[in-house]
Amino acid sequence: VPAAYSLVTVNGRDYRRPSRPTVVMTIDGCQPAYLDDAMARGLMPRLSAMLAGEGAYHLGRGVMPSLTNPNNVSIVTGTSPAVHGIAGNHFRAPDGSEVQLTDPAHLRAPTILAEMQRVGVRVLAVTAKEKLRRLLADGDVPAISAEYAHEQGLPGLGIDDVPAVVGRPNPKIYDWDASHYAMEIGLAVHQHLLQRDGQGLELLYVSTTDFVQHKEAPGEPMADRFYRRFDEMIGAYLDAGFVLGFTADHGMSAKQEADGSPRVIYLEDVLDGLGIREYHVVLPITDPYVLHHGALGSFAWVYLPAADRERARAAFAALDGVEEVYPREEAAVIFEHPADRIGDLSVGSDARTALGKAQAKHDLSNVESGLRSHGGRHEQIVPIVVSHRLSARYAAWHEAGAQSRDLFDFVLNGVAQ
Numbered sequence: 001v002p003a004a005y006s007l008v009t010v011n012g013r014d015y016r017r018p019s020r021p022t023v024v025m026t027i028d029g030c031q032p033a034y035l036d037d038a039m040a041r042g043l044m045p046r047l048s049a050m051l052a053g054e055g056a057y058h059l060g061r062g063v064m065p066s067l068t069n070p071n072n073v074s075i076v077t078g079t080s081p082a083v084h085g086i087a088g089n090h091f092r093a094p095d096g097s098e099v100q101l102t103d104p105a106h107l108r109a110p111t112i113l114a115e116m117q118r119v120g121v122r123v124l125a126v127t128a129k130e131k132l133r134r135l136l137a138d139g140d141v142p143a144i145s146a147e148y149a150h151e152q153g154l155p156g157l158g159i160d161d162v163p164a165v166v167g168r169p170n171p172k173i174y175d176w177d178a179s180h181y182a183m184e185i186g187l188a189v190h191q192h193l194l195q196r197d198g199q200g201l202e203l204l205y206v207s208t209t210d211f212v213q214h215k216e217a218p219g220e221p222m223a224d225r226f227y228r229r230f231d232e233m234i235g236a237y238l239d240a241g242f243v244l245g246f247t248a249d250h251g252m253s254a255k256q257e258a259d260g261s262p263r264v265i266y267l268e269d270v271l272d273g274l275g276i277r278e279y280h281v282v283l284p285i286t287d288p289y290v291l292h293h294g295a296l297g298s299f300a301w302v303y304l305p306a307a308d309r310e311r312a313r314a315a316f317a318a319l320d321g322v323e324e325v326y327p328r329e330e331a332a333v334i335f336e337h338p339a340d341r342i343g344d345l346s347v348g349s350d351a352r353t354a355l356g357k358a359q360a361k362h363d364l365s366n367v368e369s370g371l372r373s374h375g376g377r378h379e380q381i382v383p384i385v386v387s388h389r390l391s392a393r394y395a396a397w398h399e400a401g402a403q404s405r406d407l408f409d410f411v412l413n414g415v416a417q
């Protein structure tokens with residue numbers, strides 16, 4: 001059997017080894033409207049040309065909650081949170097404390113990158129945000145963040161000074177082009193290895209940051225700059241001979257009142273109003289990047305004594321703006337969540353409403369001018385884009401609606417080798 005056709009099984013799925021350099025990108029917060037709007041105004045000529053040729057773009061869905069860590073991990077493992085264990089950016093640990101889900105010790109499934117590397121495929125993971133790097137590095141995958149590229153080398157690939165390879169210093173994490181720098185790292189490392197060893201990267205994963213998408217709607221100036229530059233990077237990857245697939249971890253919605261102020265339901269205040277004394281509200285969107293969203297998204301877990309659960313469930317479900325409330329066992333099935341890492345109740349709000357703890361606990365100063373966020377059902381809709389012609393079976397699946405966690409399957413198995 002030729003090496004190109006040997007299969008690598010990861011979490012129950014078979015993947016072909018890449019026979020051409022292959023990149024999967026997760027564009028953080030890329031609501032499909034950003035692409036549609038940018039292409040309609042001619043800002044993404046390379047993407048438009050790709051789609052007019054062999055490429056294809058259809059809508060699909062990510063996992064719930066529509067947050068960065070659960071979706072990035074679903075994409076790189078090809079499985080659900082029930083299997084890989086990362087159901088939030090943040091969760092309540094068994095000891096009752098709130099913990100960031102950034103430690104690979106929390107991962108319950110291997111990544112496709114790690115399993116490919118184990119059979120000798122040359123892989124790399126690049127993330128804009130440091131918070132994802134350790135999860136992506138699980139299994140000794142070489143991984144680097146744009147945020148700390150000036151401090152991190154890639155010893156596994158024999159590279160000490162990554163900004164020198166890229167040819168410019170890394171931007172700050174709240175700069176508009178921190179995401180593009182992550183894309184630049186991937187391509188520059190590939191070309192550096194190709195020159196040095198005659199063999200570049202074979203499988204690359206690039207994950208970006210959604211600071212721009214949190215701050216600006218489609219058509220606003222910084223968003224336009226973001227998508228123009230993303231288009232140039234798509235072109236650069238295609239010119240370098242890559243098969244490219246990209247998706248988003250989640251979309252993005254304005255969660256605002258008519259006057260532009262944040263529209264938030266504070267769940268602890270609701271529980272206080274019911275006279276419930278013992279509770280713990282956990283917001284799985286919580287992460288270190290507070291300028292984005294003030295920890296306000298459209299999904300929450302509530303822990304409370306069994307005797308109060310039905311009363312709380314009914315009260316939440318009756319609120320204008322709340323769309324879904326499920327007890328733990330139902331949520332685990334509906335959302336494919338690990339039952340031991342979610343609350344007694346899972347609460348989801350509508351596109352224009354965010355969920356908070358108590359009003360007094362959230363600093364709204366960074367989102368006063370407009371809260372744009374995600375976490376709920378409405379931001380589960382994501383673009384799924386593949387650069388090269390898909391086999392008939394994969395093309396039909398793509399059109400009918402795939403999941404973002406199928407993207408490695410698409411680029412490795414669906415594209416003719």
Ligand SMILES: [Zn+2]
Nearest residue numbers: 028029068249
């Ligand atoms: Zn995200």
